[in-house]
Amino acid sequence: MKRLALVITIGLLALVAATAQSRRPAGTTHTGKAFRFNQVKPGIYHAVGTGSLAVVGNSSFIVNDDDVIVVDDHVSPAAAWVLLEEIKTVTNKPVRTVINTHFHFDHAHGNQIFDPTVQIIGHEFTRRMLLSNSIGMPLYQNYLTGMPAQIEGLKKQIASATDGAAKAKLQTQLQVTENNLASQKELKPTPPNITLTNQLTLFRGGREIQIRFLGRGHTAGDVVVYLPNEKVVMTGDFLTAALSNMSDSFPNEWADSLDALKKLDFDTVLPGHGEAFTDKAKIDYFQAYIRDVWTEVSRLKKQGVSAEEASKRADLTKHKDHLPIQGPGVPLIGVQRIYSLLDEKP
Numbered sequence: 001m002k003r004l005a006l007v008i009t010i011g012l013l014a015l016v017a018a019t020a021q022s023r024r025p026a027g028t029t030h031t032g033k034a035f036r037f038n039q040v041k042p043g044i045y046h047a048v049g050t051g052s053l054a055v056v057g058n059s060s061f062i063v064n065d066d067d068v069i070v071v072d073d074h075v076s077p078a079a080a081w082v083l084l085e086e087i088k089t090v091t092n093k094p095v096r097t098v099i100n101t102h103f104h105f106d107h108a109h110g111n112q113i114f115d116p117t118v119q120i121i122g123h124e125f126t127r128r129m130l131l132s133n134s135i136g137m138p139l140y141q142n143y144l145t146g147m148p149a150q151i152e153g154l155k156k157q158i159a160s161a162t163d164g165a166a167k168a169k170l171q172t173q174l175q176v177t178e179n180n181l182a183s184q185k186e187l188k189p190t191p192p193n194i195t196l197t198n199q200l201t202l203f204r205g206g207r208e209i210q211i212r213f214l215g216r217g218h219t220a221g222d223v224v225v226y227l228p229n230e231k232v233v234m235t236g237d238f239l240t241a242a243l244s245n246m247s248d249s250f251p252n253e254w255a256d257s258l259d260a261l262k263k264l265d266f267d268t269v270l271p272g273h274g275e276a277f278t279d280k281a282k283i284d285y286f287q288a289y290i291r292d293v294w295t296e297v298s299r300l301k302k303q304g305v306s307a308e309e310a311s312k313r314a315d316l317t318k319h320k321d322h323l324p325i326q327g328p329g330v331p332l333i334g335v336q337r338i339y340s341l342l343d344e345k346p
């Protein structure tokens with residue numbers, strides 16, 4: 001009898017824990033749809049934010065015979081929650097699997113809203129980073145600590161706005177930022193509960209879903225999600241529609257890792273930022289850019305130029321026809337990364 005009582009108590013505790021996990025997070029209020037779903041192949045969607053809620057990175061989702069797989073879950077518990085709500089307008093099948101392409105805040109900070117029975121898959125490095133102090137790193141800290149000033153600035157602009165439409169737009173931006181900050185306050189970085197180092201393949205009915213590590217690049221543990229039958233690849237920030245953040249990157253290895261991506265047979269790319277695309281030349285453009293960033297910044301360092309100065313001077317304007325480059329300069333966080341990699345070299 002005692003044992004039965006214990007089993008029931010444990011069962012109830014598990015239920016309470018699961019319920020707590022699925023409580024609606026703060027900051028989910030928004031007007032209109034938060035996502036635009038772009039169905040690139042039957043059952044394969046790219047989810048891009050509309051601006052009514054802070055989501056930052058893109059996600060993708062795959063509707064299978066019996067379940068749904070989500071790739072990346074955005075910048076906050078609120079954004080992931082709303083994604084799940086909007087997925088319900090497409091299918092009532094349950095999300096049983098989440099894949100993190102990498103550990104960065106705009107791709108993995110929704111992990112905590114999932115029930116513990118949901119499989120969250122990522123590279124071993126992604127797990128390690130989400131278990132360590134990834135939110136103490138400058139990339140996220142700069143983002144988070146900038147928010148209160150952003151809110152104050154928007155309030156001032158609203159107070160002095162005279163045009164009705166402009167004022168309404170600013171008010172939306174304010175609501176979006178305040179909601180994001182409210183959700184960040186509830187953040188509990190949650191690591192993948194299934195990891196891989198090289199490749200893991202899921203089979204769902206007729207679908208084959210390969211999760212592949214192709215070498216270091218954007219981080220030490222980015223994975224791509226490759227559907228060989230549908231010829232679709234989800235690339236996170238390993239390959240975006242434009243430029244990627246370099247804060248944790250290996251710019252001297254990235255282009256070679258992208259060569260491994262080129263060997264896969266696909267016709268559609270769903271990137272972590274920007275729209276889905278089919279033009280594979282974008283890979284060549286980014287490879288050329290990243291190789292030149294490494295060469296140019298290394299050259300400046302060798303001349304004794306400070307990272308701050310190199311960030312202004314590094315000239316990559318020859319890539320401006322294919323990438324959003326207005327003038328000389330490379331983001332400081334990327335230059336600092338290259339400087340520290342060069343310092344590490346024996």
Ligand SMILES: [Zn+2]
Nearest residue numbers: 057106237272
């Ligand atoms: Zn990103």
